[in-house]
Amino acid sequence: MHFHLVSGGCGFVGRNMVKRLYQTTQDKIIFVDNLSVGTHPSTWLDTEVVRKDGDLEVFGPDERLLFLHQDFRKFLRDIIDDENYIRKTYAPDFERFSDVFHFAAIVGGRSTIEGDPMKVALDLSIDAEFFYWITRHKPDRTLYPSSSAAYPIDLQTEGDAIALAESDINFKKMGEPDMTYGWSKLTGEFLAKTAAEHYHLSVTCIRPFSGYGEDQDLTYPIPAIANRIANREDPVEVWGTGKQGRDFVHIDDVLDCIFWAMDRVTDGSAINIGRGELLSFIDIIKTMCAIEGYDPEIEQLLDKPVGVFSRYSNMDKVHEMGWRAKISVREGMRRVLEAQKGKV
Numbered sequence: 351m352h353f354h355l356v357s358g359g360c361g362f363v364g365r366n367m368v369k370r371l372y373q374t375t376q377d378k379i380i381f382v383d384n385l386s387v388g389t390h391p392s393t394w395l396d397t398e399v400v401r402k403d404g405d406l407e408v409f410g411p412d413e414r415l416l417f418l419h420q421d422f423r424k425f426l427r428d429i430i431d432d433e434n435y436i437r438k439t440y441a442p443d444f445e446r447f448s449d450v451f452h453f454a455a456i457v458g459g460r461s462t463i464e465g466d467p468m469k470v471a472l473d474l475s476i477d478a479e480f481f482y483w484i485t486r487h488k489p490d491r492t493l494y495p496s497s498s499a500a501y502p503i504d505l506q507t508e509g510d511a512i513a514l515a516e517s518d519i520n521f522k523k524m525g526e527p528d529m530t531y532g533w534s535k536l537t538g539e540f541l542a543k544t545a546a547e548h549y550h551l552s553v554t555c556i557r558p559f560s561g562y563g564e565d566q567d568l569t570y571p572i573p574a575i576a577n578r579i580a581n582r583e584d585p586v587e588v589w590g591t592g593k594q595g596r597d598f599v600h601i602d603d604v605l606d607c608i609f610w611a612m613d614r615v616t617d618g619s620a621i622n623i624g625r626g627e628l629l630s631f632i633d634i635i636k637t638m639c640a641i642e643g644y645d646p647e648i649e650q651l652l653d654k655p656v657g658v659f660s661r662y663s664n665m666d667k668v669h670e671m672g673w674r675a676k677i678s679v680r681e682g683m684r685r686v687l688e689a690q691k692g693k694v
């Protein structure tokens with residue numbers, strides 16, 4: 351019996367990962383979340399809680415899903431202080447973690463990234479304690495999600511935007527990343543490389559571009575736009591001019607790429623996860639409206655934060671290595687629209 355760990359396991363990426371691990375393995379999954387943003391597993395797991403003990407809730411008839419409602423840093427400190435802590439407190443059959451997926455972070459979309467940068471900077475503390483712990487515990491494999499926000503912002507302006515390639519981040523010649531969010535991700539990547547090189551651990555970094563999915567919350571643009579269109583709003587609001595562009599990639603593709611990458615990239619270096627396609631928010635609105643068959647006016651909200659003008663990936667390296675996103679933008683938008691219509 352293997353044990354896997356998912357931090358931030360009730361957030362958007364984390365809960366999709368927990369469900370995927372539960373469906374595709376027979377292993378036990380410990381997932382930790384303080385529910386500052388994440389939603390309680392009873393709202394998104396198909397299986398029931400079978401046992402509760404303090405801050406532990408065990409789900410599923412086979413008791414393979416162990417949810418801990420607590421700050422991930424507290425969990426790390428407990429298991430660093432006492433290497434038998436998990437066995438004594440939560441799971442008598444626990445020995446060590448096989449795969450570790452670290453999704454606990456303060457993200458919060460554009461309004462938090464620009465509106466409360468020092469709150470986002472707390473990610474530095476979560477990541478530092480996380481990387482210290484893996485060098486003690488030595489899990490078989492570690493996944494660290496960096497972000498496209500780590501790329502230099504001067505490569506993402508209206509005049510100078512390029513498809514961002516992995517080599518555009520160079521620790522010997524640094525550019526300025528996107529606010530404290532991008533800075534914490536750069537630091538995380540540096541720690542990941544150090545963990546791999548200095549402590550001989552298998553660490554994989556990913557730089558997802560704009561991940562989206564049916565169960566993402568409405569602080570993110572794709573579900574927010576889908577919600578407006580599912581409600582047949584006219585005009586449909588867009589933040590900024592709507593001409594700013596991103597590289598949208600469906601969460602199922604992100605998870606597929608993570609598992610593919612963990613078998614191949616083990617030295618702490620990072621790969622892009624995107625479609626390599628730049629779409630503006632107006633393109634997204636038009637795609638969804640075409641699916642729905644209506645043609646509303648678009649109203650620009652020029653006082654809203656919009657971030658860089660253009661952020662999209664150069665996927666050449668990953669394509670050459672053999673992975674490619676499968677879910678088209680139209681299919682992904684259709685799925686999100688259907689989910690939002692279910693809520694209307």
Ligand SMILES: NC(=O)c1ccc[n+]([C@@H]2O[C@H](COP(=O)([O-])OP(=O)(O)OC[C@H]3O[C@@H](n4cnc5c(N)ncnc54)[C@H](O)[C@@H]3O)[C@@H](O)[C@H]2O)c1
Nearest residue numbers: 358360361362363383384386387388421422454455495561
């Ligand atoms: N979603 C994307 O497209 C995307 C793109 C690039 C990078 N990432 C990275 O992937 C990771 C997960 O992103 P997400 O979209 O799922 O974000 P999210 O906000 O939905 O999930 C983060 C989770 O961490 C939890 N959390 C925060 N601080 C915690 C703490 N101290 N202890 C325990 N839990 C804590 C929150 O409650 C939340 O459930 C983040 O590191 C993010 O930077 C995501």
